[in-house]
Amino acid sequence: MLVPVTRLLVALAAAAWAVSACGDPDPRDAAGTESASTAASQTTEAPEPATAAGDIVDDSAEGDLLHTVQGRGRLVCGVSGTRVIFSETRPDGSVVGVDADFCRVVAAAVFGDAGAVEFVSLTTGERFAALQSGHIDVLFRSTTWTQSRDTAVGLDFGPVIYYDGQQLMARAADRYTISSEVADIAGAVVCALAGTTTEQNVSDAADAAGIDITLTTLEDFDAIIENFIAGACDVATADGSALAGRKAKQQPDDQEWVIFPATPFSKEPLAPVYPQNQSRFGDVVNWAVYATIIADEKGITQANVDAMAADPPDAEAARLLGASDDEQQSNMGLAPDAFHQAISQVGNYGEILARHLGPAGLTRAGSINASWRDGGLIYAPPAR
Amino acid sequence: MTVPMGDPAATAAGSVEPWAGEREPAQKPDEPSLSAGEWLTKNLFSSPVNALLTVVFSLFVFLVVRGLLNFMFSEERTWRAVKTNMRFLFTHAYPQEQYTRIWVCVGAIAVLSGLSVGLLARVGGGISMKKLSMNLMGTGAVIALGIVLREPSAIVDDEGLALHRDVSEAVGGSFAGWLDSNAFTVLAVLVLANVALAVWFHRQDTYLRGGPEPRIAHGALVLASFGVLMVQQYASGEVVRESFADAMLDRAWWWLAAAALAGAGAALWIGLGDARRRHTFVPAMYVFFAVAGVMVLSSWVYPWGHYGFLEGEFIAEPGSTVAMTTKLPWTVMLLLLVATYHLGRVLRAARAGPKLRVPLNLLWVLTPFVLYWAVLRDPDLDWDHVLSTDLPMALFFAAFGGLVMWFLAHPRIGEAGRVIAAVLVAVAALNWVAAYLGWYPMLQKARISFLLLAVVALLAHNFAGDRSQRMKLVAAWVATMAVFHWLVTLVNSPSTVDTPTDALIGGFGITLIVAVFTLLLAFPMGVLLALARTSKLPIFRVLSTAYIEVFRGVPLITVLFFFTLIFNLFLPQSMTLVDIAGATIGFALFSAAYLAENIRGGLQAVRRGQYEASDAVGLTTVQRTLFIVLPQALRVSIPPLVGQVIATFKETSLLAIVGIFDFLRIADKVISAQSEFLGVKREGLLFVSFIYWLFAYNMSKHSQRLEKRLGVGER
Known part of the structure; x- marks a missing residue:
């Protein structure tokens, strides 16, 4: 009796093997089940690139980041998520700030939808590793552009979106004023973040000024401010934007804080970062930022961009907003109205900065972040 | 014999439900x-x-x-920072309009808990009335003391x-x-x-x-x-x-609370009178219901304040009660718990306990998977694909596998069964080799199902028996396939829940999810590793020892960094491992090593005689391990196992370091960086520690009860 049973089973096994082998090699399943037992697997569905210039995109080589991003339909943007002015996380999980807005600018340029961003909140320690491992597409995390990072880390930097610099903050009661200099803090207890360049910068500046300071390093900027309020630190030092943000929100009523020297003693050009050798994607990030700067120069704002696109004031504006036949955006692999969407959904450079610097008590006018026409450093190559 | 043979009450009590350790707690002699x-x-x-x-x-x-x-x-x-961010702390960016899903999950757990406790907890156990009244009076006194101790409020301008x-x-x-x-x-x-x-x-x-x-x-x-x-x-x-x-x-409200508690305790004390000496017990659940009931009631009555953040606007109404979206669901949850607890008691009275115990435990294991993939993620099923591929494949494996089990569990199949199973294993392995070499295409889940089938086929002879026995095996296989294919289909479907960040859920939600999945993965792994390490076969022993020593020798944070940041570099181009998945795998591999050592300790406590006796009655190795050795070993290892569970639960706070928005990170880094609450950190940290403590303490209490019930430390 057993022999026929065995035969039957062997035949069945063969049939099973054949049937399951015929299964449709569906890409949804192929990658999805790999992580079946793990946790939330990424959606493995690959919709067609959602761009009007599909024919150009399709030519792109395997491994092209722009192609990958367009295929995914969302831009994965690395931000801090814990830095006022640049990117802070609201109680509903949304992210606001200058960095966050530039992520939205890029998303609006690529997808025509400023909401197509997935924010990944990163610490300073993991930001570059996240970019290198492909976890994020682009890093807008108030990252200082330096030679070593640009060359040794294997990353590329985009245009500077904010020129920051290290400054000092002290109490007016200690006879400091906004025109004080580094030399005036001789003998003071200076508090800086441990293990950062701010620590090195301030001792270099003190050496250069020929003064002695007592440097105290703390692990956490909240702790620095607390010690500063309590009087344990005479001077707090960090990037000017961070100090201004704290002064606007945390200065007690019985204290008056001043930030000096007027010219910062370090250069902190904050720029977006993307993986090395991704020039098509890099171009998109660069020109999305430049587009907001050009719009700022030409007075194209969120409010009037539709009118400007319908009736361009000059040829450059027409090209930038996709109102001419030059196909400048199409050649980049974007929709012709990519930058029109970016400005209409997020705003131009000046609007973005004003939105987030204002509450922190910072103004653009008169600073190095003013337009080059007003004596600042913000300058974009022409859209021709 | 202290129980007189003729006492009908004593014999009845002893015979009602012999399965649940239904004895009255041993009567301690009254202390003077x-x-x-x-x-x-x-x-x-x-x-x-x-x-x-x-x-x-x-x-x-x-x-x-x-x-x-x-x-x-x-x-x-600034407690407002914590109150405003309450939703953020517990679920991060999970969208408000989908919040019903969160409550469905909480409700499902409430229903399961209520049923389990009602059905399985000891009737005789609980808190003695005397202790209860003392606790009530004590709590009232402590609150009163707290009111007096606190410094008066400052006078403000x-x-x-x-x-x-x-x-x-x-x-x-x-x-x-x-x-x-x-x-x-x-x-x-x-x-x-x-x-x-x-x-x-x-x-x-x-x-x-x-x-x-x-x-x-x-x-x-x-x-x-x-x-x-x-x-x-x-x-x-x-x-x-x-x-x-x-x-x-x-502090009138607080005085009222203290007076109410102390008064209730005193009333009970006086009411008990001479009964104090007797041991009258209240079920522990009723005490819990009372405490939870008071808290839920206070959410309707006491002006805790209504704080929140909706569509870019802050809500701050200090004088009102908490939001309707908080108090209503919690009330429903409590009612569900009470209802299902009593349903459990009814079922228990109907003697359904022994039958329902296994299904209930299975539900506990399955629930996290179903809740995460079917409820929280709200999968967007592609019905064409489901009907054309997923469903036929599930049906095929269920039917074919069922047939295979039916034949292989035949008592007289003998060696032929082993040959067939070995052939199946070979074919299953071939599928994976073929996939690696690209010989022929096949769905991944077909390969996994086939492998599963082959492994179960190999074990089928252990379940050989008469007709009904074999039917049970077939039914179990069909059920496994149904659940497995359903879950795989859900996992493969994209989520419709749209959040502004990379994670579906964060905060305490992710703390719980990672802890639960870690334990679900790590526990079976730990058991297998412990068995392998005590095995007589050198291959198993060496591999398992190497694994355990490697993972115990590496800091957990290193493992986490590897799985969240580096592991992706080793994967094929088209595959990525999401942060949370990577972290869960890292946690699971790490905890498994520790659990394995805890269980090995338990295995060593099983006496030699137990092995020899099971060999003497002719049990197979699998039967001996499953039915004789493991139950005893696990019973002994309960205290260290619970210690490891608590440790894992707390270690999830390391997620903060690898950049996942877990409970601790939100309180520590994110709230204190919001422009409204800049620098407000201590409140959040205190709140988070309290919640961690609440959960860890409850686990510890539960383990103590379990130890007492199983008599660990006595036998």
């Missing part, structure tokens, strides 16, 4: 009852050393508790800022002012007086006589020290504070 004063003398003031320890320790506790209370209730605390005063002017001259400036000296004198008293009493042999003098004298000195500290608190400081009387009046 002490009056409160005698108790104090005997336990706190029995010798000079004991008395001085009591004095010093009570001063220490006083200072710590007062410090904590003053910290919590200080007007400098129109802008809500505390008024300040010149210290010397305000308190100079008065007795309070003198006490304030000499507090340390006065305290030192009082403590020295205690020492002198202790020496004197010792000389007089007062302690040995056990009279009331030590507790009265030392107690008076301690109370005097407390008084000094209290007066000093009200007098000192630069901030102008309201008067003592006003402060007590302002």
Whole structure:
């Protein structure tokens, strides 16, 4: 009796093997089940690139980041998520700030939808590793552009979106004023973040000024401010934007804080970062930022961009907003109205900065972040 | 035999439900009852050393508790930051309009918990009425003490800022002012007086006589020290504070709560009368229901304040009760729990317990998967694909596998069965080799199903038996395939829940999800590793030992960094591992190594005779391990296993370091960086520690009950 049973089973096994082998090699399943037992697997569905210039995109080589991003339909943007002015996380999980807005600018340029961003909140320690491992597409995390990072880390930097610099903050009661200099803090207890360049910068500046300071390093900027309020630190030092943000929100009523020297003693050009050798994607990030700067120069704002696109004031504006036949955006692999969407959904450079610097008590006018026409450093190559 | 044979009540109680350890708790002989004063003398003031320890320790506790209370209730605390971010802390960016899903999950767990406790908990167990009334009175007293200990609120001006005063002017001259400036000296004198008293009493042999003098004298000195500290608190400081009387009046709600608790306890105490000596028990669940009920009721009555953040706007209504979206769901949850608990009791009375125990445990294992993938993710099923591929494949594997099981579990199949199973294993392995070499295409889940089939086929002869036995095996296989294919389909479908960040859920949600999935993955792995390490086969032993020693030798944070940041680099181009998945795998691999060592300890406690006896009755190795060795080993390892579970639960806070928005990170880094709450950190950290403690303490309590029930440490 057993022999026929065995035969039957062997035949069945063969049939099973054949049937399951015929299964449709569906890409949804192929990658999805790999992580079946793990946790939330990424959606493995690959919709067609959602761009009007599909024919150009399709030519792109395997491994092209722009192609990958367009295929995914969302831009994965690395931000801090814990830095006022640049990117802070609201109680509903949304992210606001200058960095966050530039992520939205890029998303609006690529997808025509400023909401197509997935924010990944990163610490300073993991930001570059996240970019290198492909976890994020682009890093807008108030990252200082330096030679070593640009060359040794294997990353590329985009245009500077904010020129920051290290400054000092002290109490007016200690006879400091906004025109004080580094030399005036001789003998003071200076508090800086441990293990950062701010620590090195301030001792270099003190050496250069020929003064002695007592440097105290703390692990956490909240702790620095607390010690500063309590009087344990005479001077707090960090990037000017961070100090201004704290002064606007945390200065007690019985204290008056001043930030000096007027010219910062370090250069902190904050720029977006993307993986090395991704020039098509890099171009998109660069020109999305430049587009907001050009719009700022030409007075194209969120409010009037539709009118400007319908009736361009000059040829450059027409090209930038996709109102001419030059196909400048199409050649980049974007929709012709990519930058029109970016400005209409997020705003131009000046609007973005004003939105987030204002509450922190910072103004653009008169600073190095003013337009080059007003004596600042913000300058974009022409859209021709 | 203490139970008389003829006692019908005793025999009935013993025979009703023999399966659940249904005995009355062993009657402890009544301790000679002490009056409160005698108790104090005997336990706190029995010798000079004991008395001085009591004095010093009570001063220490006083200072710590007062410090904590003053910290919590200080007007400098911005509790609004925690209240506003409550949703953020628990679920991060999970969209508000989808929040019903969260409540469905909580509800499902409430239903399961209610059923389990109602069905399986001991009836005789619980909290004795005497203890309950004492606890109620004690809680009331502690709250009253807390109200008095706390410093009065500061008097504020129109802008809500505390008024300040010149210290010397305000308190100079008065007795309070003198006490304030000499507090340390006065305290030192009082403590020295205690020492002198202790020496004197010792000389007089007062302690040995056990009279009331030590507790009265030392107690008076301690109370005097407390008084000094209290007066000093009200007098000192630069901030102008309201008067003592006003402060007590302002805390009317708290007085009410303290009075209600103490009153209820006292009423119970008096009502019990002589019954105090008897052991009358309230089910522990009723006490829980009462506590939860009071909290839910307070959410409808007490002005906790309504805070939130909706569509870019802050909501801040300090005078109102909590939001309807909070109090209504919690009320429903409590009602669900009460209802299902009583349903469980009804089922238990109908003797459904033994039948429902296994399904209930299976549900507990399955629920996390279903809740995460089917409810929280809200998968967007592609019905064409489901009908054309997923469903036929599931049906095929269920039918074909069922047939295979039916034949292989035949008692007379013998060697032929092993050959067939071996062929199946070979084919299953071939599928994976073929996939690697790209010979022929096949769906991944077909390969996994096939492998599963082959492994179960290999074990089928262990379940050989008559018709009904074989039917059970087939039914189990069909059910497994149904659940497995359903889950894989859900996992493969994209989520419709749209959040602004990379994670579906964060905060305490992710803490719980990672902890639960880690344990679900790590526990079976740990058991297998422990068995492998104690195996006679060198391959298993060496591999398992190597694994355990490697993972125990590497810091957890390194493992996490590897799986969240580096592991993706080793994967093929088209595959990525999401952060949370990577972290869960890392946690699971790490915990498995520790669990394995805990279980190995339990395995070593199983006596040799048990192995020999099971061999003697002719059990197979699998049967011996499953039915004889593991149950005993796991019972012994409960305390270290629960320790490991608690450790894993708390270690999830390391997620903060690898950049996942977990509970701790939101409180520590994110809230304090919101422009409205810049620098507000301590409130969030205190709140988070409290929630962690609440969960860890409950796990620990539960394990204690489990130990008691299983008699660990007695046998």
